[in-house]
Every structure is written in structure tokens, then in C-alpha cells.
Amino acid sequence: MGDDGVKKEAMDMMDEFEVLPRLVVVDLDYTLWPFYCECLSKHDMPSLYPYAKGILYALKDKGVDVAVASRSPTPDIANTFLEKLGIKSIFVAQEIFSSWTHKTDHFQKLKQRTGVPYSEMLFFDDEDRNIQAVSKMGVTSILVDDDGVDLGALRQGLSKFVQNKSSLEKNKQRWRNFSQKSTSSQN
Numbered sequence: 001m002g003d004d005g006v007k008k009e010a011m012d013m014m015d016e017f018e019v020l021p022r023l024v025v026v027d028l029d030y031t032l033w034p035f036y037c038e039c040l041s042k043h044d045m046p047s048l049y050p051y052a053k054g055i056l057y058a059l060k061d062k063g064v065d066v067a068v069a070s071r072s073p074t075p076d077i078a079n080t081f082l083e084k085l086g087i088k089s090i091f092v093a094q095e096i097f098s099s100w101t102h103k104t105d106h107f108q109k110l111k112q113r114t115g116v117p118y119s120e121m122l123f124f125d126d127e128d129r130n131i132q133a134v135s136k137m138g139v140t141s142i143l144v145d146d147d148g149v150d151l152g153a154l155r156q157g158l159s160k161f162v163q164n165k166s167s168l169e170k171n172k173q174r175w176r177n178f179s180q181k182s183t184s185s186q187n
């Protein structure tokens, strides 16, 4: 399909959704690219999964910020690869460090750095334990499969984001109604 074709499809898809996340966060190894960068050297030439670049550019053009959350123990190699691939400047923030937590500390840092609340974020990763931990923080989180971040994962992510947002709104409304009732019964 090529990067431009993917980008166009991704942008058309985003037009179908009334609300979009403010920040999309992606893992690197086996989400953006099909390898562990700790197993390669800085001198290697990396390549991305086939849909990754088109999707990143589509998000950017739609005004959705993009950031990285990676537990790679070799941030220097990861950074070199992002530069070589010409996508480093797309990201508004990058948290690349190894950690015992399943990326909860990466997300705390991303929230501080960007000011975007967890409920306005969408996250893609290939490891279920990260998905579990980060979704408990209130971030809509999607497990990617063998193609890394692709159009199917994007659609799933945008749909789930809308669902989570509307149930959050409903809960807020319920709480507002409840507290109004209890205030008026006190008067």
C-alpha cells in the first residue's frame, strides 16, 4: 500500500470518529519495528512494520500528539534508529528506559511532560502485562499482533477510546445527579 496509502486510509478512518485521543503512545520493539533493538547494533539499518510510518504521519496531520514509551535497555540504539528512520521529530515526548514496573512510571513521566491526562491517551504495545498495568491507570490500551501497529489496531484503539470516554462521561453525570440529589435532600 505504501506509506502515503496507509496515511490516507488512517486519516479517512479518523474522520469517522467524533472524538480522538489527544496523545497516542507507542512502544518500540515489536510494536513499531519487528526486533529488539538491544539485539542489534547502532550501525544496522532498521526498518519499521509496514503500517507504522503512515499511521504516525496520519496522527500528526490530524493534530494528535505522538509519544514513545519503551522499556528498552539500550535507549542509545533506539534513538539512533528513530533518527535513521527519519521519525524522531514526530514524537512530542520519549520515555525510553528499562524499569521493573510495567510502564506505569513511563506514563507518569509522559503525563508530567505533556500535561495530557490518562483518559485522553491511547497506547499500543505488544506485551499483555504492559497493557494490563497501563489500562488500570485509565489509559485506553491496545495489544498489537504480528504486524505491530496496523490499521486494524488503530481502528480498535479509536473505537475503544470512544467507548471508554462515553462511559467515563456517563459515570460523571451519574455522580453529578447523585450529589445534586443528596444536596437537595439536605436542604
Ligand SMILES: [Mg+2]
Pocket (backbone or CB within 6 Å): 027, 028, 029, 030, 031, 125, 126, 127
Ligand atoms: Mg515491545
